[in-house]
Amino acid sequence: MRHIISVLLENESGALARLVGLFAQRGYNIDSLTVAATEDATLSRLTLVTHGNDQVIEQITKQLHKLIEVVKLTDLNDSPHLERELMLIKVKASGAQRDEVKRCADIFRGQIIDVTASTYTVQLVGTSDKLDAFIQALAGTPILEVVRSGVSGIARGEKTLAL
Amino acid sequence: MTSQTKQTEMLSGAAMVIRALADEGVEYLYGYPGGAVLHIYDALFQQTKVKHVLVRHEQAATHMADAYARATGKAGAVLVTSGPGATNAVTGIATAYMDSIPMVVLTGQVMSHLIGDDAFQETDMLGISRPICKHNMSVRRPEDIPAIIKKAFYIAQSGRPGPVVIDIPKDMTIPSQTFPYLYPSEVKLRSYQPKLKGHSGQIKKAITALLAAKKPILYAGGGVIMGGASAELTELAQLLNLPVTNTLMGLGCYPASDKQFIGMLGMHGSYEANQTMHHADLILAVGARFDDRVTNNTKKFCPDATIIHIDIDPASISKTINAHIPIVGLVQPVLSEMLELLQQKKKKPDSAALKKWWQQIDEWRAVHGGRYDNAAPQLKPQYVIEQVSKITKGNAFVCSDVGQHQMFAAQYYGFNKPNRWINSGGLGTMGFGLPAAMGVKLNFPDADVVCVTGEGSIQMNIQELSTCKQYGLAVKIINLNNGYLGMVKQWQDMNYESRYASSYMDSLPDFVKLAEAYGHVGIRVTEPEQLIPALERAFALKDQLVFLDIHIDPKEHVYPMQIPGGAMNEMFLSKTERT
Ligand SMILES: Cc1ncc(C[n+]2csc(CCOP(=O)(O)OP(=O)(O)O)c2C)c(N)n1
Ligand SMILES: [Mg+2]
Numbered sequence: 201m202r203h204i205i206s207v208l209l210e211n212e213s214g215a216l217a218r219l220v221g222l223f224a225q226r227g228y229n230i231d232s233l234t235v236a237a238t239e240d241a242t243l244s245r246l247t248l249v250t251h252g253n254d255q256v257i258e259q260i261t262k263q264l265h266k267l268i269e270v271v272k273l274t275d276l277n278d279s280p281h282l283e284r285e286l287m288l289i290k291v292k293a294s295g296a297q298r299d300e301v302k303r304c305a306d307i308f309r310g311q312i313i314d315v316t317a318s319t320y321t322v323q324l325v326g327t328s329d330k331l332d333a334f335i336q337a338l339a340g341t342p343i344l345e346v347v348r349s350g351v352s353g354i355a356r357g358e359k360t361l362a363l
Numbered sequence: 364m365t366s367q368t369k370q371t372e373m374l375s376g377a378a379m380v381i382r383a384l385a386d387e388g389v390e391y392l393y394g395y396p397g398g399a400v401l402h403i404y405d406a407l408f409q410q411t412k413v414k415h416v417l418v419r420h421e422q423a424a425t426h427m428a429d430a431y432a433r434a435t436g437k438a439g440a441v442l443v444t445s446g447p448g449a450t451n452a453v454t455g456i457a458t459a460y461m462d463s464i465p466m467v468v469l470t471g472q473v474m475s476h477l478i479g480d481d482a483f484q485e486t487d488m489l490g491i492s493r494p495i496c497k498h499n500m501s502v503r504r505p506e507d508i509p510a511i512i513k514k515a516f517y518i519a520q521s522g523r524p525g526p527v528v529i530d531i532p533k534d535m536t537i538p539s540q541t542f543p544y545l546y547p548s549e550v551k552l553r554s555y556q557p558k559l560k561g562h563s564g565q566i567k568k569a570i571t572a573l574l575a576a577k578k579p580i581l582y583a584g585g586g587v588i589m590g591g592a593s594a595e596l597t598e599l600a601q602l603l604n605l606p607v608t609n610t611l612m613g614l615g616c617y618p619a620s621d622k623q624f625i626g627m628l629g630m631h632g633s634y635e636a637n638q639t640m641h642h643a644d645l646i647l648a649v650g651a652r653f654d655d656r657v658t659n660n661t662k663k664f665c666p667d668a669t670i671i672h673i674d675i676d677p678a679s680i681s682k683t684i685n686a687h688i689p690i691v692g693l694v695q696p697v698l699s700e701m702l703e704l705l706q707q708k709k710k711k712p713d714s715a716a717l718k719k720w721w722q723q724i725d726e727w728r729a730v731h732g733g734r735y736d737n738a739a740p741q742l743k744p745q746y747v748i749e750q751v752s753k754i755t756k757g758n759a760f761v762c763s764d765v766g767q768h769q770m771f772a773a774q775y776y777g778f779n780k781p782n783r784w785i786n787s788g789g790l791g792t793m794g795f796g797l798p799a800a801m802g803v804k805l806n807f808p809d810a811d812v813v814c815v816t817g818e819g820s821i822q823m824n825i826q827e828l829s830t831c832k833q834y835g836l837a838v839k840i841i842n843l844n845n846g847y848l849g850m851v852k853q854w855q856d857m858n859y860e861s862r863y864a865s866s867y868m869d870s871l872p873d874f875v876k877l878a879e880a881y882g883h884v885g886i887r888v889t890e891p892e893q894l895i896p897a898l899e900r901a902f903a904l905k906d907q908l909v910f911l912d913i914h915i916d917p918k919e920h921v922y923p924m925q926i927p928g929g930a931m932n933e934m935f936l937s938k939t940e941r942t
Contacts, residue, residue, distance in 0.1 A: 210554055214501075218493055225494045255681070262678035268498045268518060271554040363553070 202231070203257050204276040204283060204353045206361050207246040207264060211237050215269035216244070222267065228252065228260050232285075232328075232350030240363070243271065247283075247353045249328075272361055280356040286323070286349040287331045288313075292342040293320040301341055308334045319344065374544040376505035377402035377536035378409075380469065383512040385412040386546040389440045391431070391805060392416070393424035395451075397444025398484060399471025402536035404442075416805065416834060418798070419826040421448050425455020426795050426824075427802030429464050429526075430762060433785045434803045436591055438465035438519045445471040445533075446484030450491065454792060456526050457495040461789025462612060463589060465524035467515045468492075472501070472532040488530050497525030502535045506542040510550075517550040522557030523676040524589055557675065561692030561700065569647070569671045569688050570704050573603060576645035576669075577716035578723075581605040582628065585612030585788070586650015586674060586694050593617070593781040595698035596649060602705055603712050606724055608636040610651050612788045615778035620757070625724060626733070629657035630925050631770045634731035634934060634942075637925065639724050641665055641932035648672045650694045653684040654789075663930035673697050731923060731936050733774060741916035742891050744768060744843045748775035751813060751841055754898045759811035760785060760803045762838075764796035764820030767849035770921040772815040794823030800838040801831060811839070811902065818844045818871055818912075828881035831908050839901050840910045842874060845917040853920045857935075878910035888913040 209215050216235060223230050231249040238245045250260060257275065264270050276283070293301045298320070305312055305322045308330065314321035324334055328351055335346070355361070374382060380403050384392060393416045396404045407415050418424045421443045428439025443452050449470040459466045470492075473482040489499050498518050500511055508531075515527040573579060581600050587593060593616045600607050600623055607617045608628040617624055626633030628640055640646065646668045651657070658664045661683055672679075672686035673694055680689045690697055735745045748771050751759070757777050763769040763786040778784045785803065787795040800814035814821075821842055831838065851866040875885030884907050888897045894913070901909035923934040926941065935941045 214489055214493075214499070217490070221493050259678065259682060266523075266676070266678055268552070268555045 201253070201257075202249065202251045204281065204351060205248045205250065205261065205264070205273060206276055206353055207248060207273040208238075208271040208361060208363070209235075209244045209246055210269040210271060211242050211244045212269060215267075218267055218269065219246070219264065222263055223250075226259075226263060228256065232348075234350040234352050243363070247351055249351050271363070274355070274361050276353045276355060279359060281353055282356060283327055283351050283353040284325055285328050285331055285351045286325050287334070288321060288323055288347040289335070289343065290314075290319055290321045290345040291338060292318060292344060294318045297341050301338065304334070304337050308337070310334065371543040371545060373541040375402070375406070375536065375538045375541050376502070376508055376531075377406040377538055379505070379508040379542070379544050380512070380531070380536065381406045381410060381413055382544060383509045383546055384440055385410070387512065387516050388437075389413055392440050392442050393418060393427045393802070394442035395421050395424060395444065395448055397446075397448045397471060399445035399473060399533045400442060400448075400469075400531075402533065402538055403469075403471070403531070405538065406536075415442075416830070418830050420824065421451035422455050422794065423798035423801070423824050423827045423830065425452050425466070425468065426458065426798035427805070428466050429455060429459045430785050430799035430802035431806050432459070432464045432466055432524075433799075434760060434782050434806065436589060436782070438467055438516055438524075439802065441466065441468040443468070443470055444484070445473055445488070446486050449488045450486055453491060453495070454794075456492055456528065458787050458790045458792045458795060459526040460495045460497065462585060462787065463524050464526065465519040466526040467512070467519055468526060468528045470528060470530050472530045474534040475503075475532045476534070478532065488528065492528045496528050497523075499528035499530065501530040502532065505535045505537075505540065508535070509544060509546045513547045514550050514552070518555065522555075523679075558691050559693050559696060561673065561690040561697035563700070565688055565690045566697065566700050566704065569690060570701060570708070572645055572669055572671060572688060573647065574710050574712055577713060578643050578720045579603070579605050579645040579647065580639050580643040581607045581647045581649065582610070582640065582651055583607065583613045583616050583649045584610040584651025587613055587616040588650075588781045590650055590675070590694040592650070592695040592698050595695060595702060599698055599702055599705075602702070604714070604717050604721075605647070606639050606721070608632070608640060610654070610657060610788070611773055611786065613651060614773060614784040615781045618779040619777040620779055625728070627773055628931075629654075630659070631774065631921050631923065632657075632925075633733060633774070634923050634936065635724055635727040637923070637934060638727045638932045641930055642723075643668045646670045648674075648686075649698070650674060652679045652682070655683070658684060659925045659931055659933070660928050665931060735922075739891060742888070742894060742913060744771045744845070744915045744919055745775050747841065747843060747894060747913055747915065748772050748815070750894055750898055751815075752776045754902055755811045755813065759783070759813045760800070760807065761813050761815060762786070762796050762799035762803060764814070764816040765791045765793045765850075766817045766820055767845070767853060767919070767921050768815050768817045768820075768843040771843070774921075793820040796820060797824050797827050797838070797840065800840075801827060801834075801836045804836045804838045805834060814838050814840045816840060816842050817849060818842060818846065818868055818874070819848045825877070828878065828883060828908070828910075832882045835906065837904070837906050837908050840908070842910065842912045844871075844874070844912055844914050845919070846871065847917050849917070849919075850921070856920065874910055874912035878908070883908040883910055885910045885912065
């Protein structure tokens, strides 16, 4: 099953390498990983998407906890949460396709953020499923490039992952 | 004590390294110099508190520090230079990591501004050591050195212990640049707060389960030894009349001579330990991790057992075998709390059921009971170990290498005290034995310290005979010489129709002459009747290293041996018998 794990990590050199190394070393999957400093510059916030059975996920969270620089973590799947991913997608857009791409982007509430005579670059934000659906909806339009940020997640309501 | 505040001292980074070690209580620093650490060596030279031990290969420095930790529970300290010095230490760091041994390794590094340039003797030691240490850090400002060293010792020794590596670029130690020195008295880390006490509700549940059990077993590992909980464990076992088995790492945490001890379990465990474990209805696992060398096929593992698992590392619980009653905490306080509860409750275990259980265990004991064929003409390794145990009254520190001799030592020495059996269990590092014995002997000069080894393993760090001479380390080397990489040969006998691919050791040196060349005493034993006089002579020579080259039967196999893919209790019992 797919899990979204949020981690607060000491913003120190080597900390991220240690965390990523753990996944490689123990054979866990990373489907996506986003990371940046928080409002507190000493802390980084990561969102890690992985998959595995309950036992694997339990091991992943325990092994992450063991890393000295991991301050706190939570499995977002344990409670209601929000997830968003950003995609920049460059497609061929000439002739009739130009309108088709524009319409499709509108339906998905995407924005066209760069235009040339033969291409559009669309920016889209949503759940990973929504981004997948957009790519599918473009069937027939040649895709030149896809850049996805990976998932960022946060718990709904009052629940927070903070110091 | 005066209330007068001392003026802060100004020290160079190099002097701070040594001073911090002294303030941490480090007596011996094991190491080897080189360009990147010359400032630190110069600071070492100018003081007397921290004594340096010059090994002949950096691997030996790490094993010495590691063995000191295994014998005392305190972290050992190592200093090596950058590049090849650091990479030579890698095997020792990994060895300590696999067995959760506290150690602090200081590695030199090229100057900060050269890092990343492929400078002379630059290796990315942080990258190399990351997967084989508990934590690593690099020094970026000389003034941080005291805090970093304090943090390293704290991390190495707390929670589940392990090695910590500190990478020190040379420009952090420049003698002319001084900074205020203050050694912190404690460390607090917001991201690392190991649990100490166990959950009381879980402990109560465990007691209830223990009192209800009809076929219980106590399975204790290295965590009991490093956690200093042998006394509590022994008391609990005796209060509840539990059969006790130890892992390879746990030997000595319960006295082997006691009738409740049923031997080591696992791949080369005793018949009775593996049977008792397999048929148990309750397993109390303490400081052990259900390693694959213990469980055999996890799918067939102990089908009827409820499992109570006490360990400081939550990640060790339910990793390979699901625990029904997990208890995360230091084993010592958890066991103490269990003892208190039992005394309050004044409840007794089910003595009728236990009586039956012990009858069954005694029947299993009679089946194999560690028997071996001691028929002449050649010396049997099991017999040699029994005689070594006899002459040292079971009280020696026994430091082992890796191979058949290691298993024979584990099976036949009979450890009655914790911290006396010192071996590389997790990584299985050949070459560990001699440096380990040196590390122990240096710190326990009056104790009998034995290195049990084979002609293969001893040659992996034989150069340390020179270090032994320099520091007067009178260890007794028991070289069980079978002329083969015996453990490899055993597998080839059992699985490859005795095709001995590279397991025969040709061109062996004359070990007696070799020992003499290094300035030690060498004794060769080829006939059974020579053994006891040779041992007597060796142990009487208190101040001499004695290398006993003992020629043993090369055909001997280690038994019992679990049958791969089988349950705990499926074993070969000899070359011709199996369960
Ligand atoms: C550094 C290292 N290399 C290889 C091995 C694999 N290995 C395990 S036991 C063994 C044979 C050891 O031979 P010896 O020291 O003569 O001991 P014996 O088994 O004959 O008692 C080997 C090669 C190992 N454990 N460590
Ligand atoms: Mg051998």
